[in-house]
Structures are given as structure tokens and as C-alpha cells.
Amino acid sequence: MKEDLLNKNNGDMHASSSTDYERMNEFLIQETGNSMDVFSNRYQITKRESEIFLMVAIYGFSNHEIAERCRISEKTVKIHLANIMNKAGIKSMRKLLSLLFNHVLYFQDANTLAEKK
Template sequence: MFKKINQFYLESIIYSGDLSFGSPRNEGNSILATIQRHDKLSEFIHRHKLTSRESEIFCLIALKGYTNMQIADYCVISDKTVKNHIVKIMNKVGSRSIRKVLSNLILDLLTLPSSETV
């Protein structure tokens, strides 16, 4: 059930245009497929209660490696607004840097649930 909710949530973000990379129906499908293979990305976003804009910015950093200026251009917002969103993401995750947030995500991706441990 939780997996279906995550999939629905991610599809609604991607296809609503909030997380579209290029054409939501073309490149967005590859992003969705990547996220579905790594279900923990959606869990990470839900656990830390990131808004759709924060999720978009976080994914642009984590999946595309965008700089603040690239994010500002892509989202048609100011560099200051990007920085504000990044600060909100860091506060929600409880980290002092975006690198630490990414490190937390990587640790989540590498950590197997207790039912899958050998």
C-alpha cells in the first residue's frame, strides 16, 4: 500500500510539471523509473516532509547535479529563492549542509531494511 501511495505521489509530481526534466512524458518517465528502482528516494522525501518545490530542487541537485544558478534558471526563480529552499531542506533533514543531506540520502539508499539483511 505504501509503495503504491509513493508511486502515485511521484507520478503526480512528475506529470503535474513540478518535477519535469524536459518533457514530463519523455524524460520524466526515466526519472520515475529511476525513483521506482530506488524506492527510498520517495521515502526520504516523505519522511522529511519536503514540499513539491523542495522535492523538485532536491532532485535537481541529487539526480542532475545542478548548481544554484542552474536551478534558478530552470525553475524561473531567483538565486536567493533557491538558497532559501535549500536552507529549508537542510533544516527539515537536520543537516548543516546540502552535502550532508545528500550523504543522508546515500546512506538511506545503501541501507537494507531488516527483512532484507543476510
């Protein structure tokens, strides 16, 4: 399944079915695990906002691609992303991505240290 999703990210997927979208969401949730849950809880990000944010962060999807896959308007995608930035107190997508990556790295380091104890 992971290879299928990566191939679709490389431009093979122009039209999306709900099954593909659901499989991608499951994959994103599995891959980010507790790290994204902690990030979302910390900044009070909704499940839908998290899904959209991960599509940007992991796959680099454009607003248009996200809108097609989620079957929502591009304006709705922009609103979700703006809400996330407001909740995190950040005004740029680059800084928001940096915040997420730093959080994930910190979370992984903390878990590694806890496992060693």
C-alpha cells in the first residue's frame, strides 16, 4: 500500500476515489502515529485540519490537489490551513512545516530516550 501511495504522489493520480482518499488517510495516521496526535492536541487542530496539513507536509500536495482528493473547494483548503497557522501562532507555511518537523523529531527523540530507560 505504501508503494501505491508513493506512486500516486508522483503524478499517476489525477482523479481520486473515496477509497484512495481513505487509504491515504489511514496511511498518514499510521506513519505519523502519536506524534501528530500530540501536535494536534497541543495546537487544538481538528482531525480534518490534520489530514490536510499532512497532505502538504508529507506529500507536498498543492491546495488544488488537496481539494480534488478531499472533494472540497480550494477556498476550504486555504481556510483549514489558515486556521492551523492561527492556532499555532505562525504566519507562514514554511515556519509551520518547520514547527511540525521539529515537533516530530523532538517526539521521536523523547520516545527513544524513554525506551532506553
